[in-house]
Amino acid sequence: MKKFIKLTFISMLAVIILAACGGKDDTKTGDAGKKETKDVLAQIKERDKIVFGVKHDTRLFGLKNPSTGDVEGFDIDIAKSLAKEILGDENKVEFKEVTSKTRIPLLNNGDIDAIVATMTISEERKKEVDFTDVYFEAGQSLLVKKGSKIKGLEDLKKGTKVLAVKGSTSAVNIREKAPDTQVLEYENYAEAFTALKSGKGDALTTDDSILYGMADEDPSFELTGGTFTDEPYGIAVKKGNTDLVDELNKALNALKDSGKYDEIKDKWIKQQ
Known part of the structure; x- marks a missing residue:
């Protein structure tokens, strides 16, 4: 009887230990997977291309040219210049169409790396995405x-x-x-x-x-009627991607310091 009880106890202990080990392994795997999906900047550099969500219907900012099929505007030129700063070549960029309604879902699904689409920085949106510094002041x-x-x-x-x-x-x-x-x-x-x-x-x-x-x-x-709100535009990235936010802010500052930002703005926003 004593031998049976001892064997039963050992068996139960082994099951508990194995279960605990399995739980730890799953947690590590889960954490690692989560971290990997969050590290968008690493993915961008690995694929050597950045995917921006842009508007196709917004004249001066992001509008598809029916004769060429290209999307043109202030946001597009800013995105290309950011790609050049980050990856060394403005052609290492891909554009995907977004609307005001679809841009955050597409970002969170991983279909795009960042949103450059006349997107106003707001406290409500900050709960869903992370923003760069302001890249355009509107109202x-x-x-x-x-x-x-x-x-x-x-x-x-x-x-x-x-x-x-x-x-x-x-x-x-x-x-x-x-x-x-x-x-x-x-x-x-x-x-x-x-x-x-x-x-x-x-x-x-x-x-x-x-x-x-x-x-x-x-x-x-x-x-x-003039303007009745302040609408600062920011580039949005998936929540938690602070490295990508820092990299984009660094690139934005470089564009402003070099005069490239003003060159792009004067090209498109002549009325401002």
């Missing part, structure tokens, strides 16, 4: 047909319709600042501007930098 405004009675926020009353883009801070801001107006949201800026031109709304709201592009495309529209 929310209104775009209207020339001759419109809407001259500012005070004219957005009951019965007026304002167009905005889904997933943008602009939609949130306009509801707060003009609670009586009706806000209609569209998938992207191209759809929203088309809706404004077809008379489905009285005004379109987003950052002034984007609205300048629309007015440049169709001079029968104009900005009105």
